Amino acid sequence: xxxxxxxxxxxxxxxxxxxxxxxxxxCEGRSGFEPLQGVAPGSLRFAHGxxxxxxxxxxxxxxxxxxxxxxxxxxxxVSAREAVRDAGLEWTPxxxxxxxxxxxxxIGGQGSQDAQFVELYRRNRxxxxxxxxPRVMSCAGASxxxxxxxxxxxxxxxxxxxxxxxxxxxxxxxxxxGGQADVALAGGSEAPFGFGSLKAWEAMRVIAxxxxxxxxxxxKGMILGEGGAMLVLEPLExxxxxxxxxxxxxxxxxxxxxxxxxxxPAVAGPARAMxxxxxxxxxxxxxxxxxxxxxxxxxGNDPVEARAIHEVFGVRAPALATSSTxxxxxxxxxxxxxxxxxxxxxxxxxxxxxxTANFTTPDPxxxxxxxxxxxxxxxxxxxxxxxxxxxxxxxxxAFRAP
Amino acid sequence: MDDVLTQQVFSALAKVKPGVGEGLTAERTLExxxxxSLDTITLLFELEDQVGVSIPDEEARSARTVGDVIECxxxxxxxxxxxx
Numbered sequence: 001x002x003x004x005x006x007x008x009x010x011x012x013x014x015x016x017x018x019x020x021x022x023x024x025x026x027c028e029g030r031s032g033f034e035p036l037q038g039v040a041p042g043s044l045r046f047a048h049g050x051x052x053x054x055x056x057x058x059x060x061x062x063x064x065x066x067x068x069x070x071x072x073x074x075x076x077x078v079s080a081r082e083a084v085r086d087a088g089l090e091w092t093p094x095x096x097x098x099x100x101x102x103x104x105x106x107i108g109g110q111g112s113q114d115a116q117f118v119e120l121y122r123r124n125r126x127x128x129x130x131x132x133x134p135r136v137m138s139c140a141g142a143s144x145x146x147x148x149x150x151x152x153x154x155x156x157x158x159x160x161x162x163x164x165x166x167x168x169x170x171x172x173x174x175x176x177x178g179g180q181a182d183v184a185l186a187g188g189s190e191a192p193f194g195f196g197s198l199k200a201w202e203a204m205r206v207i208a209x210x211x212x213x214x215x216x217x218x219x220k221g222m223i224l225g226e227g228g229a230m231l232v233l234e235p236l237e238x239x240x241x242x243x244x245x246x247x248x249x250x251x252x253x254x255x256x257x258x259x260x261x262x263x264x265p266a267v268a269g270p271a272r273a274m275x276x277x278x279x280x281x282x283x284x285x286x287x288x289x290x291x292x293x294x295x296x297x298x299x300g301n302d303p304v305e306a307r308a309i310h311e312v313f314g315v316r317a318p319a320l321a322t323s324s325t326x327x328x329x330x331x332x333x334x335x336x337x338x339x340x341x342x343x344x345x346x347x348x349x350x351x352x353x354x355x356t357a358n359f360t361t362p363d364p365x366x367x368x369x370x371x372x373x374x375x376x377x378x379x380x381x382x383x384x385x386x387x388x389x390x391x392x393x394x395x396x397x398a399f400r401a402p
Numbered sequence: 403m404d405d406v407l408t409q410q411v412f413s414a415l416a417k418v419k420p421g422v423g424e425g426l427t428a429e430r431t432l433e434x435x436x437x438x439s440l441d442t443i444t445l446l447f448e449l450e451d452q453v454g455v456s457i458p459d460e461e462a463r464s465a466r467t468v469g470d471v472i473e474c475x476x477x478x479x480x481x482x483x484x485x486x
Contacts, residue, residue, distance in 0.1 A: 205446075205462055261440075264438060
């Protein structure tokens with residue numbers, strides 16, 4: 001069986017425009033939460049978000065390209081460029097044909113759709129812009145990456161709400177292992193700060209009015225985030241042959257469905273996904289030294305995730321380092337699994353575990369070592385990254401230090 | 403007892419959870435009526451529209467019984483009536 005390694009990382013988020021800045025902010029426990037931009041004060045029950053600030057599309061794209069790209073696709077492209085640069089890949093015609101691009105997004109170009117339909121419904125115009133469809137389609141991120149780099153292997157988008165990016169990365173692992181591709185760009189991107197989307201989240205009553213405190217007794221919900229993150233994945237032997245820097249091995253992936261409730265989390269599905277990821281990666285629970293939790297900071301998720309971790313790790317669970325970096329970069333929905341995969345890979349690479357920020361009071365129902373508020377120097381052998389989506393769709397990635 | 407409001411809450415409940423009409427009292431917990439979190443936010447959404455109030459998340463979260471929902475809305479209506 002081919003082993004698959006991570007050789008390139010790209011990440012744009014509220015913590016900065018590159019993976020390097022993302023990692024520094026995580027280690028310093030510096031959050032990307034700020035008052036929402038472009039929203040009239042008092043028009044929502046919450047006031048904060050983890051938005052990508054100071055992003056100027058004109059600095060990254062030609063004017064005609066900007067017209068074609070929704071913000072979510074822009075984030076996909078910017079992070080893919082960084083990941084490819086970081087990997088130092090030499091594209092040969094043969095490699096381009098064997099390159100997969102698999103990109104998660106929960107809502108695609110909903111922001112563009114919103115803006116165009118406002119013209120129709122509110123301004124009574126009788127037409128929308130001809131580029132609306134290509135901007136809105138969820139596969140736009142994957143397609144533009146393929147077009148820009150000339151990659152012609154298996155390319156598609158994955159949409160499973162908050163697990164989208166983890167499903168995308170896991171699928172890429174299996175395609176590389178199975179020999180359907182020789183290199184993959186996998187990750188996710190999301191731009192969910194349209195006013196309609198914010199209103200929909202408000203109605204769900206899961207957004208914190210102040211800040212996100214995962215696993216803390218006084219947690220009040222999540223903070224929405226946005227951005228994009230990509231991993232360059234290659235077979236181990238190919239990476240070695242070209243002398244690439246290997247951040248970590250993507251050892252395994254595990255997927256499952258709760259088949260329980262469209263929004264309420266369950267214990268069994270996540271536990272099965274974690275066990276499946278361990279089994280797929282040939283790992284035992286004892287080898288796992290860090291879990292990057294789904295950790296939304298909602299009343300519903302955190303205790304259920306803690307129970308699932310207890311089911312899988314047994315007596316080790318209370319002492320197993322488990323942090324939620326959503327407390328820093330926000331919940332970037334379909335990009336969340338990719339941002340968190342970058343965090344997990346860099347945790348293994350640097351031997352530093354990023355903290356759960358804004359933590360105040362332990363919750364007996366979340367009996368975990370949440371790495372509260374301070375990053376921790378710790379070299380661990382392997383780590384999990386959890387994504388558990390609305391819809392009861394679970395995807396867990398298992399990474400191993402190289 | 404604001405019978406109009408109580409009836410409004412009861413009928414909104416019956417719409418969200420058909421069949422809860424039998425033996426419905428203000429003392430019943432939402433959980434015992436079989437409402438899950440999605441049913442509860444849908445109920446509050448319906449009531450906000452009908453009554454013309456906005457129920458803060460914190461208050462929504464602390465409402466356990468049907469009576470809690472009624473009292474919460476009554477309180478918010480008074481705030482609205484009193485003006486800014």
